[in-house]
Amino acid sequence: AQSVTQLDSHVSVSEGTPVLLRCNYSSSYSPSLFWYVQHPNKGLQLLLKYTSAATLVKGINGFEAEFKKSETSFHLTKPSAHMSDAAEYFCVAPERSGGSYIPTFGRGTSLIVHP
């Protein structure tokens, strides 16, 4: 079963407006959760990670995400979008496979930023 769901395949915002990229996970425990970003023709880069230390996690480039156990969500936000934020964003969570856990990707959300 898919352990992480990204609800939107595309999100379109205007520069300077807030960004919300949604991610929900399914797990019987509080997992480690990650957001990665991929800019065109680049590799995947870690934006931020949650590992149970604090529910509000701050990442690079002004992004942050809040772990909400009651909602099983880990949505990514940014107060003000910049043109350089246009990229694809992936929520990653562990999925049990055999005797171990495998980092499993959501389907990705393309963020489009309009001038």
Next chain:
Amino acid sequence: EAGVTQFPSHSVIEKGQTVTLRCDPISGHDNLYWYRRVMGKEIKFLLHFVKESKQDESGMPNNRFLAERTGGTYSTLKVQPAELEDSGVYFCASSHARGFTGELFFGEGSRLTVL
């Protein structure tokens, strides 16, 4: 510190030919993962090495795919014979931590086009 490097960055081959992709993880990282993204689809897990041992290869599509990690350093992923549906971007990632609490460091991917 050098990051994860993948070679080649792009390979174009004909159906039936063989291609070998290489991944050099960050030095000292015991965990090495291969993922694949077929155009328009999700990033899918292929397999996971811990040092030279295959920890989990449940994501390998079929027996045309063979992955090795001799000596626990670099890894190769060979596709023989290649089919049209093998086209996509193959990502390699490495991590130091045991389990799934550590950050994954990704290479920029090897784009495979099978004609």
